[in-house]
Structures are given as C-alpha cells and as structure tokens.
Amino acid sequence: MTETDLETPAADVTRAVEATLFAAAEPLSVQDIQAYVGPDIDVRAALKSLVSLYATRGINLVERGGKWHFQTAGDLAHILRREREESRKLSRAAVETLAIIAYHEPVSRAEIEAIRGVQISKGTLDVLMEAGWVRPAGRRETPGRPLTFATTTAFLAHFGLTSRRDLPGIDDLRAAGLLDPVDLAFESLDLEAGSAEDTSELESDDENA
C-alpha cells in the first residue's frame, strides 16, 4: 500500500494530517497541525479533502472556532450509549420507604421520616421513582407546601396488586406476626413476657391492696 502512496504525495500529506488529528489530545488549529507535519505541506487543502472524504462516514472531520477534530457522526450517537439492565435488590431503606408510601399515600417526605423514625437519604426516593413505582403526587396545602408522594400503576402491577386495598391491613400484619420486632433478643424477651402474662391473668390484685 505504501508504494502507491509514495507515488502520490498528495495522499501522503492527507494521511499525515489525518493521523495527526486522530492522535491529538485536543482539537488542533491549522498552525498546530503544520507544526507536526512540517512547513511544506498544504494543511488547508488536506483538511478540505479529509472533510469530504469523511463526510459520509461514521466519523466526521469538523471545525469548531478555528480548531479541527474528528468526531463520531451525530446520527450514530444513539449507538454509542448502550443500556444494560441489571437486576438489583432494593435497599432496606427503599423497601421501607416504598411500604410507607403505599400504606399512607399521599405522604410527604417529612411524614415518611416521622413514620420510619429515620431520615431518608436523597437517593432513596430517586431510586423508587427511577423504578417507576413512586411518583410525586402534588403539594399539600399546609405550611411549607410539602411535596407528597404516591405509588403508581406500575407499582401495583409489579407487586401483583389490583389496588392498594389489596395490601394487608395492620391487623393482618399483626396476625401474621409481622408487627413483631425482628430482633431475636427481643423475640425471646417477648416469649418470657408472654408466659408471665399468662400467669398474671389469674391473679387478683386485692391481695396487694
């Protein structure tokens, strides 16, 4: 290939300019390019021929404020970003926040925090909204006009609910033992307290009175 190029110096000039622009760490002016390729080369002519050469390609040569650089063709931008779906487990804070919104909607951030007893980080609500489960549900007409949040149809669909009324009530949760604290230490204490309760039911307080 080089043999042909050597016979056509114009092509070699273009190649030199092409390679220089390609390897450059920043856009180059005509003078910058000239400094690389040497003074005897008609850089402008080379640039012109490169512009037309690349016009229909996936890469274009463009000038911005007197500086030249290659860039990928604008119509292909959508290719250069790829979406990858990754299954990720929702954090504990996010699940709790989602649950509170589902049970109490519309609910403000402050109310969620009051129920959780913990502040919610900025990202938690973002994650829930990104997942498409939570939406802003207008401002409450109270001082400060706090933004409220509610669940979406996508939320119902994901969790297999026909409506929010399908969510088990507090009594159901208690019956299922879901209102019991999780901590094992607590659980064992609870058992003791439970047995004490059993016996104390028999007592009559009269004796102590």
Next chain:
Amino acid sequence: MTETDLETPAADVTRAVEATLFAAAEPLSVQDIQAYVGPDIDVRAALKSLVSLYATRGINLVERGGKWHFQTAGDLAHILRREREESRKLSRAAVETLAIIAYHEPVSRAEIEAIRGVQISKGTLDVLMEAGWVRPAGRRETPGRPLTFATTTAFLAHFGLTSRRDLPGIDDLRAAGLLDPVDLAFESLDLEAGSAEDTSELESDDENA
C-alpha cells in the same frame, strides 16, 4: 448524503461499527461491538470492509488479540513520535525476559532463568506486569507447582501483533527447535550418549521441571 446511506444499509452498518470503534476508549471485541450496534449487524463483515477501507489511510483498523482498535499508520511515526515517550527504556534483562515469556508461554520463572543462565532479579517481572504486558498464568501441575507467566492482550496491542502467531520469526524458531528445552533438543539429536544427564551446568538447570 444520508439518503444514499439509507438506501445502502451495508454502508450504514459499516458506519455504525466505525463510529463505535472510533468513540471507544479501549479496544473492543466483536462481542463488545455487537452489544452497541445491535444483534442484527454482521460485525465481522463490517470489520473486514473497514480494514480494507482504511488500509491505505493515515489511520488503520487493527486486531490485537481478538480486540479491535484504530491506530495511526506506522509509517507516520516520524511525524507523531513524542520524545518524552522514549524515557522509559526497558532494561536488557526485562526485554529478554519479555521475549522468553512471549515465545515460550506459559513459562515458569525457573524456565526463564534456565534460558538466561542467570536468576531473574526481583524487579524484572514486576516491571513487565506493571506495564500490563505479562500476567500470571496459573500454576503448572508439576512438583512444586511453579507459577507460570504469559503475555496479555495489551502486550499484543503495544507491539502491534494480531496474535502470538505474529511474533517475529516464531515459526522459524519453532521449526529449528529453539523453543524446545535443551534436553529435548539434545535427545532429538542423534547422539550416542544422548541419554546422559548433564549435572555440571549452572544452578538453574531445570529445564525439565
């Protein structure tokens, strides 16, 4: 111009692959490219057409160890070479060690030492690994389970090799038996005393190991 491209989908396919490779900060495998341009595109065909399209240009499309990237043409090195890049010169020991690993891989430290007739100083392999050219390549299932070393894709990319088969003169060296251990080469020679063990050589004479 885009109208013509739309009428010729093959060109568009090539443009998409071209733009992807152009925008990539790292060399890409066919699978990598496929993930960006979509599953319906014949990436290999596009690569082939791009290779020939760019063969005579100031930029070439090259394959290095299964990964593809654009790089400036080698004959333009005099224009683009930067003096500061030369500062990190490899020691003779490092160059020899790198060559031995590349031509013999996977190869253990003892084998490298047997060929060089001298122990490898601590830093030599570190330098090659730090450069990203050499990697540990598992242990050999022989007594002592020595760790072996091999070259990386970055090694191929740096030295402009499509694969290890491109190593300069590797076929001739193999044909001449120069990549076989001395003992093996010795046995293949028609010698009366071929079975004799050589015990008087240097300390690191464990080519058989």
Next chain:
Amino acid sequence: MSQEQLILDPFEAPLPADEARLTVELGSWEGPLDLLLTLARTQKVDLREISILALVDQYLAYINDARALKLEIAADYLVMAAWLAYLKSGLLLPKDPEIEPSPEELALRLQLRLERLNAMRDAGARLMGRDRLGRDVFTRGTPEGLRVVRKALWDANLFDLIQAYGQVKARAEPPLHVVHQRNVLTLEEAIDRVSRLVGSLVEWTVIHQFLPDNGDPQFRKSALASSFLATLELARQGKIALRQEEAFAPLYVRAA
C-alpha cells in the same frame, strides 16, 4: 581455533581496533552465559559453527584479565570458569568412554543453550524495534467514549414490602414496658403479719398456720419464704421462739 590468538592482554591492545576485544567490565554482563554468548558472537554469527574450545579460552582469558585487574568476580563466573576449564581438559584429552557425559556432549549442550539465549535476545530486539503503541503508532487522542447506561431492574416482592411495613410499624409504636406485678408477700408485710398473729401465743404453732392463703401457689411459696425470714428476724429480736425437731421437720413458733 584461530580465534584464540585474538585474545590479548587488554593493556597491550590498541583501543577498539580488535572487534574480538572485550573490555573487562563484568558489571555489564547478565551472568556467565551472557558473557559466553557475547564472546561466541565475536567468533561467528552462526552459533552452530562456533568453536567451543576457542570460546572456553576466550572466557578463561577474560576472567584472568578481570582477576589481574583485581575486579571482584561474582561466584557464578568463577564456577563457570572452573567448569569450562574442566570441559577444555576433557575435550583435549584422549577420549575416555568411561566418562559420562562425554565432553562432546557437554560442549553440545553449552552450544544449544547459547543458541537459545541468542534466539531470545534477537527476538527481544525485534520486538522492541516494532512500531509500538504509544511511541510510534497512536490510538485516538480524545475518544468520545462509549457509555453503558446501567438501567437497574429493581427487585422487590410483595412480602418484602409488607414485612418492611410491619417492621416500621413495630419500630414506630411507642415502647410500652409492662412491669408485671408479681404476687408476693414482702418481708415487711410478713413481719407485721407474723408478729400480729403470734401475739402472745404460748402454744407451739406450726409456721404454716400464719401464712395467708389466696389460692395462688406462687403467692403461697413467697409467703412461706418471707414468713420464715420474718420469724428469724422476730426471734433475733427476742419476741418469739422457734423450734424444729430436725432438718425439714415442721417449724414451730410461739411467743417468747
């Protein structure tokens, strides 16, 4: 063999006139094999045709030069020198079929090793001479970069949700600590009761007679324990007397 004559004393030799001349500078060699290879290359380009005997002489002369200059010579160079001297004598002496391996074999092995090292040295030089990425050829200076937009598929199920709610509620409920009143007879009550009931009782009366009874066995046990302590306290104060026939026998009380 004629190469042997080329080895001269370094001080007599005119500067780099002789290509076979090597300056005595052990520090620049990568071990004895490297030195041998360099010496061999001054003999012949094709290592298969070098004279091992000449090479041995070159090496020994070189080491002798180094010794004459009182240079510190690393042990492996001396080991190699000794081995080469042995090899040389073997090669020069009449063939002894008893010696295994034969000097010829040792010489051949040495030559094979030199060939291998030489091949790798050449290969290294050819590698270094290639168009190298970042020195001779360059990748794109400012790649736009490909972006992977990670779209999270959030994973949670209904059970996670209601369980989380249950835990929030459980955590949020004001903690209610119920201290269960245990039905006991305190010591003060027992002292009061026993002293009241014993009064001026002169008959020995079994302690169980003084216990209150509300039908609760737990309370009865407590009452027995505190009443017992009460009798001990009252006896100490000299208000009542205690009597027991033997261990575990009924305990009797009366006024002192």
